[in-house]
Each structure stands twice: as structure tokens, then as C-alpha cells.
Amino acid sequence: MLSVQDVRVYFTDNGKVARALDGVSYEVRTGETVCLVGESGCGKTVSALTILGIIPQPPAKIMGGRILFDGQNLLDLGEREMEKIRGNRIAMVFQEPMTSLNPVFTVGEQIRETIMIHENVSEKALRKRCVQLLKDVGIPSPEERLKDYPHQLSGGQRQRVMIAMALACNPDVVIADEPTTALDVTIQAQILNLFRELQRTRQMSLLYITHDLGVVATIADRIYVMYAGIIVEQGDTAHIFHDPRHPYTQGLLASLPTRTKRGGTLYTIPGAVPDPAYKPAGCPFHPRCQFAIESCRIEFPGMCDYGEGHVSRCPVLYERARPPHGAA
């Protein structure tokens, strides 16, 4: 459905070059939920904005790669053609429901605009669809909420409206960029359930970007773990959670609080995320990695296949690994 292939996006700022995306590849198949996991600043959002072609250029510059959607390369399309895809075939839900809605228009006007841009619908049908959308995302008394301004809604309701806007034209792919981060935990659970349900009933593909592994566990079919602008590990949810094969993924999972670890100190990955303008040579994770060997400093690690779609970018662990999934 949507396939990102070796995309490189560099930011230039005063002569410094920050390699935000350094050859990222992932794919989202039809009707599948894919999670993109990683720390802040590892390039998750940049990759989403690049798919939609709304990354500000300059400062960003797309240095290479392809984004295939329905057989066409989105990076080759002109502005007009992209406008037809944005919101219509690929839609996005943003992180901050507080600021992602325009404060001077009512909710109804904003949903209506999305449909009006892409489709030719009569006034009456338009209204009906807006109401139906709000109903679908679980907003009570939708007719009245249509007349509300964003500031009259709560955070969770606003995020529901954002989701309704994203769904307005029945997109094939929805990109959700940390849609629950700004919400409190109970609302988070509701929104997650909503996503799961919508994804199931509408058979859409969902690219879910988050740093919250708890969320990932509930929602993902497959997971891509990102670190410093590259994918370090990818695989099914079960494989990633139960048998992580990259030191970074292992560190992330180890630093999660669990019931058994109660009271103890949580594990932390030593060091900090590298400045994207001064990334270490070789494996970008090696300064923080407990398994690092000499060659990690020099060689950029290749992908090591463990079978069943589970791939990790750590040759060191691959060497000392147990046999691949299939062979056991």
C-alpha cells in the first residue's frame, strides 16, 4: 500500500547538516497497523511529514529515496497532485489536539472543508456526513457539537474531531503522529480503542507513530524501531516484544516499568541521543551500546534477517545469536 524506500531527509542550518532521516525504509500494507517507535528527535515525525510532502523545504531537503503509494512515487508528484492525495488518500492526525484545530472556525466548518476540498457533495449530504463522522468517532449529540468552536471542546473530544477530519474522505492510509501523547491516560485508552475499532471497520492502513511502548503493544501488528534517523529493528509485535534482537530495543523494553520490577530502579540506556548534526560514525548507537565492539565504530551495520520478517541492524548480536525463528 504505502512503501517508504531508503528515504533521506537532511536539514541544513547555518552550514550544519542534520541527517534527520538517513535511509529509512518501511512499508504499511493494506488494513494493517504499523507502529513507528523511537525517542523524540529520531525522525518519526519527519518521516510522516515527508510522506505527505509537507515538510518545509528549506530547511529540509529530500536527498533521495522513494515513497511508493499505489504504484506512484509521491516524491515525484507535483504540488497539485499531492493536494489530491493529502487528506483524501492519506490523512494525518496530529499530536496536539489543542492547537491542531483552527480556533476561529466551528468544528462543523472544519470537517466540512476537508470533504469539500476533495469531493463534490451537496450541502445536505455534507451535513449528514459530518454528523455521521462525529458519531463514528464517538462524540455525543453530534448535531450540536458541529456548531461548537474548538475551545468549547475537551482535549479528548478535540482529538476525536481531528480523527473525524482525517477520516472524512475515507483515506486508505491514516498516519497518526502520537495522537494520544497530549491526553491523559483514561482518554488515551479511549482514543486507542477508537483507532483500533475504526481501523477494523474501515479496513484502512494505520501508521501509528509513538514513543509509548505500552500503546504499541496494544495496537500494533508490526513494529519499526527507529534510532537517530534509521530503522534499527523491525518485526511482528510478538517478536519485538518477546525476542528483541537489537540492543536499543532491548534497552527500551528493559526500561519499561513492570509489575515484577516494582520498587526497584528502572533500567536506563546510558548516554543521550546523538545530535543529528554530529552523528557518530559506524553504528549510531555504538557509544551507548553495551555490546559495542571495534567494528561498530567504523562500519555502518547491515540488516540481519532472523526470519518471519524480523530484521535487526546489529551484526554483533546476530553473531552470538540463537538460531533464527524458523529453524528453532
Add this chain to the structure above:
Amino acid sequence: MKKGDRHTPPHTTGMQEGPLAPRESRWQEFWRLLRRNRLAFVGLVIFVAFFLIAVGGLALTSGTKPVFDPAMVRLQEKLRPPLSEPRLEDLRPAEIPTLGIYLLGTDDLGRDVFSRMLQGAWVSLTVGFVAVGIAVLIGIVMGGIAGYFGRNPVRVDHILVVFIVSVGAGLLMGGVFWAGGVLLVIGCASVLVQRWWKKARGKQSVPPVIRLLSQETFSIDTLIMRFVDIMLCFPVFFLILTVVALLPASMYNIMIVIGMTSWMGTTRFVRAELLSLREQDFVTAAKALGVRDWRIIFRHMIPNAMAPVLVSATIGIASAILIEAGLSFLGFGVPPPHATWGNILSDGKRFIFDAPWLTFIPGCAILIVVLAFNLFGEGMRDILNPKLRERY
């Protein structure tokens, strides 16, 4: 079916939730705050009264047989003070003032000052509104472009095309049709060729001429904002005087000239607002939904940037009225016999000791209207700016 209906619990149809914020529309809130700000409210009242008087004045003083004739000359009744009775024995029936009294006196030609003030009110109103309308329009477009597209660079070929087209247009207007036409066609054709080139171009290397042409020079923001700075360098009033001296005197020219010389403030406001709005999530969200750039600027961002623009527009009306009055006073304004507050004042200044009302009445009218607009504008700024709002 029936059974199903009965089993549907009533509360599932509409889960009523209390309103999350006080149900007060923006206008209701604006009105409530305005009522509390007394000076601004007075300003608004005067503004509305002035508006009604001006519109009424137009209706009553125009046409072939106006109710109040501002051009009716009665030499035998010149320089009568306000509220004086006409000497009926000297007047023909047509010359008797409609109110039966010279409400605001008469001038040196015996024309009724009240009628002339009515006529002048319409001039002030239209000049104020149209001039500011033009200024705000230019300001929003220029500020919108500078704020939204500001980072985009201007290339050498852009400058060349603009140069060729403007020289061509200049020659056309100057009467050199042949050369002007050719230049215009060259200019337009080069734009089309460029488009085609952009589409047809593959990845092959570009010749050095093209590379020179597509050399980036400065940003659009620099272009527009430096132009604003240049415009602000001129003392506006003298710039207007110069232009008005060159153009035939008419009300429309004055409106246009005032409008064309007072858009800079609005441009700066709009640009500043858009620079901060551009980074807002809802702009990115609108882009992600496939909204076009121009629609984002004018439909999504400008309404969010309107508050300071409205304030400066209201105050701008006051200064436009003042400039018009000043021009009329100097004799560069709306040509006589059409009355404006400025030329009533200017005609009256010769008789300032014999007939002080001829200067005081238009003077006070200008003062009150300008003050009212300023007060209303300032009040609106306080109300529309949430940071200043808490004081009330």
C-alpha cells in the same frame, strides 16, 4: 422490530453532556466587554451616529432638488450666526432654509453651513472607509505573501521578467505601442516557457545561462518588507500632496492615493501575525488535509490575524479623515463647490473673528469623529487582546 425498539434504552440516543465552556458567542463576549469599556462605547456610539448622519446627509443633499441644498447661495444672508432666523422678506421661496432656521449659521456666500456639513460628512465617511479599505486590502495581501511565502527566494529570472513586463507596460502607456507590445509578449512568453521547461526537464545538467537565471538573490520577505520600509521613509502627507498635485482633483483619486500610501502598517501587522501562525499546528494540519496555500493564507490564517488589523483599520479611518480634511483645507482635496469639512474650515478661516462658527463647527466635527474612531479603536484593541483584557 417492536421488541427491539422497546429494548433500546432512551439514553443511548443522545448522551447529554453539559457545555464545557460558557455558551457565549464571540460577538456576545465582545459586546459585553465593550459595554464595560466606557470610552470605547462612547466612541462606538459616535461612530454609529456619524455613519447615520453621513448616509442621511448623502440622501438629503444630493439630487436635483435636495431637501437641504448645500450649494444655495443667498448673498443677502451671508455670515449669519448659528440658530438665527432667516429674513424672510429678502428671500425667494426657494431660498428659505428647510428647517426654517440657520441651524449652524451661513458662510460668506450665505450658504447653509448645516447642509454643507451634512454633505461633507459623506465625503469624510467614504474617504475614510474606502481609503482604509484599499489600505487594508493591499496590506493583507502583501503581509500575507511576506508572512507565508517569505522564505521563498526571488530568482534572477523573476526580476528579469518583472523588469521586462513593467518596461513594456510603461512603453505601452507612454504611447510606444510597438516596442511595449513586443516586450510584454516576451515577458509573458518567458513565463510560459519556464513552466514548460520545468515540466520537461529531466535530470540532465543545465546550461550555465539557466543556472545564472535561476540564481537565488533575496527572499520575498526581504523584497516586500524593504519596500514597506522605503514607503515609510516618505512623509506620507507630502507624498500625497505631490501625487494629488499631479492627478486631476477628485474624491476618488484622493481615496486611492490615501489608501495606496497607508497600507504599510497593516502589512507589518499581518506579516508578524502570519509568521507566528505559520508555525501553528493547525496550519500544518490544514496542509496535511490537502488545503491549498492560498486558501490556507486567506481562509485559515488571516481570520486569526484580523484583530490587530481591525484595530489599526479603525484608527486608520481617523487618520484618513484627518488627511482628507488637511488636503481640502490646503485646497488639494475634493474640488469645490462640493463641500467637505476641510474646505468649509478653509473658507471660514478668513472670517475667523467675524464668524468663528465657520471654523469651529467643522473643526469640532473633525475632532469628535477622529477622537471617536481612535477611542473605539483603542478600546477594541484592549478587548481583542486577551492579555490586556483582564484589566476590565
